[in-house]
Amino acid sequence: MNPLSPVAAVGRSTLALLAAIGRVTLYTGATLSHLVRPPFYFREFLNQLMVIGYFSLPVVGLTTLFTGGALALQIYAGGARFNVEAVVPQIVAIGIVRELGPVLTGLMVAGRVSSAIAAEIGTMKVTEQIDALVTLSTNPMKYLTVPRVVAATIALPLLAAVGNVIGILGGYLVSVLRLDFNGATYIRNTVEFLEPSDIISGLVKAAVFGFIVALMGCFHGMASGRGAQGVGRATTNAVVSASILILASNFILTGVFFTE
Amino acid sequence: MIELRDVHKAFGSNKVLQGVDLKIDKGTSMVIIGGSGTGKSVTLKCVLGLVTPDSGQVLLEGQDVASNRSNAERDAFLARFGMLFQGGALFDSLTVWQNVAFRLLRGSLKKPKEEARAIAVEKLRRVGLKPETADMFPAELSGGMQKRVGLARAIAAEPEIIFFDEPTTGLDPIMAGVINELIREIVVEMGATAMTITHDMSSVRAIADNVAMLHGGVIHWTGPVSEMDDASDPYLRQFINGSAEGPIEAVR
Numbered sequence A: 001m002n003p004l005s006p007v008a009a010v011g012r013s014t015l016a017l018l019a020a021i022g023r024v025t026l027y028t029g030a031t032l033s034h035l036v037r038p039p040f041y042f043r044e045f046l047n048q049l050m051v052i053g054y055f056s057l058p059v060v061g062l063t064t065l066f067t068g069g070a071l072a073l074q075i076y077a078g079g080a081r082f083n084v085e086a087v088v089p090q091i092v093a094i095g096i097v098r099e100l101g102p103v104l105t106g107l108m109v110a111g112r113v114s115s116a117i118a119a120e121i122g123t124m125k126v127t128e129q130i131d132a133l134v135t136l137s138t139n140p141m142k143y144l145t146v147p148r149v150v151a152a153t154i155a156l157p158l159l160a161a162v163g164n165v166i167g168i169l170g171g172y173l174v175s176v177l178r179l180d181f182n183g184a185t186y187i188r189n190t191v192e193f194l195e196p197s198d199i200i201s202g203l204v205k206a207a208v209f210g211f212i213v214a215l216m217g218c219f220h221g222m223a224s225g226r227g228a229q230g231v232g233r234a235t236t237n238a239v240v241s242a243s244i245l246i247l248a249s250n251f252i253l254t255g256v257f258f259t260e
Numbered sequence B: 001m002i003e004l005r006d007v008h009k010a011f012g013s014n015k016v017l018q019g020v021d022l023k024i025d026k027g028t029s030m031v032i033i034g035g036s037g038t039g040k041s042v043t044l045k046c047v048l049g050l051v052t053p054d055s056g057q058v059l060l061e062g063q064d065v066a067s068n069r070s071n072a073e074r075d076a077f078l079a080r081f082g083m084l085f086q087g088g089a090l091f092d093s094l095t096v097w098q099n100v101a102f103r104l105l106r107g108s109l110k111k112p113k114e115e116a117r118a119i120a121v122e123k124l125r126r127v128g129l130k131p132e133t134a135d136m137f138p139a140e141l142s143g144g145m146q147k148r149v150g151l152a153r154a155i156a157a158e159p160e161i162i163f164f165d166e167p168t169t170g171l172d173p174i175m176a177g178v179i180n181e182l183i184r185e186i187v188v189e190m191g192a193t194a195m196t197i198t199h200d201m202s203s204v205r206a207i208a209d210n211v212a213m214l215h216g217g218v219i220h221w222t223g224p225v226s227e228m229d230d231a232s233d234p235y236l237r238q239f240i241n242g243s244a245e246g247p248i249e250a251v252r
């Protein structure tokens, strides 16, 4: 074996990574430029708002409900070590609203929506429907990508807002039913503690996650290889890359919002 | 008039087109024949710009189609074409009539919904489909029906140039006859220019003014359909007769 081959392998993957970043960047640029130029397919946008937003509500609701409940139990148990069990409402609220609400919503929607978008667009590519769109004088970026990206960017903050409320409700139910908190006090503590900036920062994050989810679905769908295998790979790539980008951008955004 | 000049296209190491020269006069019907996998579909896609040739030119009325850079120019260029894809390529999220009327529901050719639907139903009738099919989804149709919906979509906006990629494959002989007649009608009555790919020799005789045979990445033989049967070219002879013996190897 050539002693340099591990180095070559590292070089190759670095180049591949850079090339991928370049392609995603170009694709993002193209999406944004089509976004601001007519025509805008409003009906497609409404459809996608339904598919991405409305139909994700049950998943997001269940995820945040259970997470809020678990969070309350953990904080109670952890807080007991310092005799500060009473901080449950405040920490649940801040944990859900700033972090878990938007991030879990983003991740769940990434699993549900990125994959569906990538599979749909990938299948369209493989069965020449994208070519057919072009010959029918319809730009696939405008007809497929832009409505999905805009819909997801708008839908995610709304979903995250609902997720926040349900997550806090999960904490409330556990605290009141299991941990003997007073319901009215719990709600008062939550409301008085939360700052508008906590909520807004979380919703801004969610909007960024929405953009990422739809963009990754469309990008990998459009880049799909030929055949069923190509579509399968595109679907996996979409979910994995969307999830990683959500977590990475969450870290960066948290740094931007909360370091003085 | 459409002209291809020395068009080359390779996918990786697979050299598909290796210098295709072809002329199609306005208002005539050209049929391309050739073995499976020789690049017939790729040739059509090169003209439409769905596949970019590695080298060579595609001219439409003397103008290089690659010079249509801006979106408006591309739109104007594509608005002159209709294309039936080999696999149909119907949009499975839309109903049959919305597929057929796709062009009439948006963009520069936009018509009121009722009118667009009426046109779609009329085009469906011309390809032998009942009005009831209009509200079905492509997945509910048989392969041959999907093919005919694709055909109806290609001709819906009455384009001047129409490409048909295997219009009669998967159809019963009677329906194939109906479609052959329809294509002939579109050329003769509407003065459209047609480029058809087919493997069906009876279809070739019914549709073609001119025939071109693609083999080995180049146009191996071309001429009027009347000269096809008298041609002495062994490749063409083998293809017309469909014999396993001859210069074209059966395993490619």
Ligand SMILES: Nc1ncnc2c1ncn2[C@@H]1O[C@H](COP(=O)(O)OP(=O)(O)OP(=O)(O)O)[C@@H](O)[C@H]1O
Pocket (backbone or CB within 6 Å): B011, B014, B016, B034, B035, B036, B037, B038, B039, B040, B041, B042, B043, B086
């Ligand atoms: N997008 C693509 N990527 C890679 N290879 C391709 C692509 N499109 C076509 N090819 C290859 O180009 C060659 C010609 O394909 P094409 O579809 O033009 O064949 P064809 O002459 O239409 O055959 P058939 O009669 O079976 O439809 C094939 O070897 C095919 O694998």
Ligand SMILES: [Mg+2]
Pocket (backbone or CB within 6 Å): B040, B041, B042, B086, B165
């Ligand atoms: Mg073909």
